[in-house]
Amino acid sequence: MKVLKNVVGFIFTFALLVPSVALADVNLVGSGASFPAPLYTTWFKTFSRENSGVQVSYQSKGSGAGIRDFQNHVVDFGASDAAMSAEEISKVAEGVQLLPMTAGEIVLSYNLKGVKELKLPREAYSKIYLGEITKWNDPIIAKANPGVKLPDENITVVARADSSGTTFNFTQHLAAINKEFKDKVGSGKTVDWPLGDHLVKSPKNDGVAATIMQTPGAIGYIEFGYAKMTKLPMASLENKAGKFVAPGLAGGQAALANVTLPENMIVFVTDPEGADSYPMVTYTWMLFYKTYQDKEKLEWIHKLIDYCLFKGQAISDKAGYIPLPETVVKKVSEAAKTIQ
Numbered sequence: 001m002k003v004l005k006n007v008v009g010f011i012f013t014f015a016l017l018v019p020s021v022a023l024a025d026v027n028l029v030g031s032g033a034s035f036p037a038p039l040y041t042t043w044f045k046t047f048s049r050e051n052s053g054v055q056v057s058y059q060s061k062g063s064g065a066g067i068r069d070f071q072n073h074v075v076d077f078g079a080s081d082a083a084m085s086a087e088e089i090s091k092v093a094e095g096v097q098l099l100p101m102t103a104g105e106i107v108l109s110y111n112l113k114g115v116k117e118l119k120l121p122r123e124a125y126s127k128i129y130l131g132e133i134t135k136w137n138d139p140i141i142a143k144a145n146p147g148v149k150l151p152d153e154n155i156t157v158v159a160r161a162d163s164s165g166t167t168f169n170f171t172q173h174l175a176a177i178n179k180e181f182k183d184k185v186g187s188g189k190t191v192d193w194p195l196g197d198h199l200v201k202s203p204k205n206d207g208v209a210a211t212i213m214q215t216p217g218a219i220g221y222i223e224f225g226y227a228k229m230t231k232l233p234m235a236s237l238e239n240k241a242g243k244f245v246a247p248g249l250a251g252g253q254a255a256l257a258n259v260t261l262p263e264n265m266i267v268f269v270t271d272p273e274g275a276d277s278y279p280m281v282t283y284t285w286m287l288f289y290k291t292y293q294d295k296e297k298l299e300w301i302h303k304l305i306d307y308c309l310f311k312g313q314a315i316s317d318k319a320g321y322i323p324l325p326e327t328v329v330k331k332v333s334e335a336a337k338t339i340q
Contacts, residue, residue: 026300031059032066032079034204035166035223036102036284039319040079043312047304054300062204064163064189070287076297078287081165082189083266095290097339098265099332100283101308103256103322105224106170107247107280109212109232112136112151118235119144119244122279125237126178128155128219130185131195136217144244151217154198158211158220161201163189169268169282170221176270177240177279224248225320241275251278252322261328265335281322288339298339305336 030040037060044056061069063080070078071091081104089096108125110118124140127133133140137150160167168189175182185191193199200218202211209226212218219235224247227234236244245251255272261283269281286308292298309329316323324332 025053026055026296028054028056028076028297028300028304029058029074030056030066030077030079030286031061031069031075032287033063033081033165033284034060034206035063035081035104035282036079036321037205038225038229039102039312039316039321042315042319043308044304047307051300051303054303056304060204060206062160062162063165063168067287076292077301079285080287081282081284082168083268083285084287092289094292097288097290097335098285099288099305099336100261100265100324100328101286101332102313102316102324103252103281103283104320105247105252105278105281105322106166106173106221107224107227107234108219108221108237109209109227109234110219111212111216111232112153113216115148115150116233118148118233119238120235121238122177125235126174126181128157129159129174129193129195130178130181131157131193131198134198144238153217156200156215156218157193157195157198158200158202158208158215158218159193159195160190160203160208162203164204165189165282165284166205166221166223167191170280172268172270173280223320224252228320237279239275239277239279240271240273241277243275245276245278247278249317249322251276252281253325254278255281256322256325261331265332288336290338291340301339302336305339306333309333309336 040058044058048055063082066078066080067088069075083098121144134155136153142150171187171191175187202208205222205226208220208222209230212220234247236246239245254274255277259269261267313323
């Protein structure tokens with residue numbers, strides 16, 4: 001009953017973030033990644049409320065669907081935490097300007113009665129997603145958690161059912177730390193998981209979070225803000241330096257500290273250096289056309305970008321995301337000027 005109450009509460013809370021339809025001179029429509037959706041929806045709702053001439057709406061569909069909507073010109077902007085490939089960009093005649101707008105952490109949340117804190121070594125969580133560790137009391141997990149009563153219970157693995165940037169970044173990390181995973185599964189917005197009956201699939205970050213909450217013995221990958229919002233426990237993960245780091249602002253900022261953003265604004269942090277770094281961190285991008293025929297929309301798009309890059313960053317941490325470093329904000333602001 002408590003789990004159901006939490007799920008209903010989560011859905012109700014998320015629904016409150018969806019902007020209501022209102023009359024405005026300009027309507028900007030976006031779709032895509034569910035990873036940053038709670039933050040984006042809050043930004044857009046506030047921006048629309050503060051600017052009577054514009055209404056911004058956003059549909060959380062997953063990165064793959066957002067890229068397709070953007071390529072098909074059914075939205076004014078897209079969103080993806082897998083960026084866009086060169087091939088995908090080549091299909092957009094007006095050209096594409098990708099802008100990272102925030103960053104976040106992918107966490108492993110679990111449903112294990114009586115276990116409030118859990119450490120997962122790199123070997124453990126990569127083998128769970130290879131289907132080679134199938135029990136919660138596996139010796140590799142038990143060794144990292146002395147004193148914790150781990151049950152002799154099957155692990156139910158939850159993965160995304162849709163084309164997902166979260167899956168893209170999660171599998172990139174697993175492929176970077178485990179050669180067997182790289183050879184057998186690889187990385188992508190969708191992959192063939194070798195998990196058989198241990199696998200359950202759900203759409204979007206909120207779907208995976210709800211499935212974990214309803215499934216005793218489950219583990220799944222979601223964006224930090226979703227775990228925080230639903231009060232799901234999150235495992236501390238072993239990083240490249242061999243340290244266990246809990247999800248949170250400090251570990252996320254440490255992971256991004258040494259990352260240089262290239263001119264095309266696309267960089268993936270598959271296995272960050274640093275003893276304090278949380279190991280699964282990613283930027284997430286908004287996708288804009290290089291040129292817009294509607295100059296009034298263009299003007300509002302630039303105002304929206306400015307709002308997200310400056311005023312919007314102030315609430316990123318509270319929503320469970322990592323504010324962009326000042327150097328990155330400056331670089332993204334300059335890149336936005338190419339949108340004409």
